[in-house]
Amino acid sequence: MLFRFDLTEDEAMHSRWLTELCKNVSRPDFVEVVRYWDEFRLTVLSRRVLVLKPADALEDFVCLYYGDELQERFGVDFTGKSIAEMLEEQPVRHSVEPYMLVAKFKVPHISRVLPTLREHKGVDYTRIVHPVMSGENVRLVVAILSFHDSV
16 A cells, blocks of 8 residues: 655545546456546546556556646657557656556555656656556556646
8 A cells, every 4th residue: 555644635636546446447448447537527637647558477568548648748649559669769667667566566656756857858746556456467557647737
């Protein structure tokens, strides 16, 4: 479980929503659930969501969904791409390590990603990552990025 006590209200709300979603998701196509958020209730949340499907070895992922706000802020759309393809476009190795750890250890992860001059164009955000389980296996890794500035 998450052991941070310094979360902002926005981060805590996103963490609760994501925890509940990952506990209750039972549909075979998780991406459909994410797409319904725009229509029914979680428009802001869906724009900040990243859904990754781990490969069997948990060393690679395919990005099933990369939210609109993430595309706007980072200037790329990783939907449908593997980690190898992402690495060709941008140096994202350090960015994918938390997702690999969540897939490997099957526990949620939360971290603050501070802006740097060479990466993410100075974007400051908190990353909340959860595994979506199917029995004992991690079926998907889902993250919400909570930004600390405005677009």
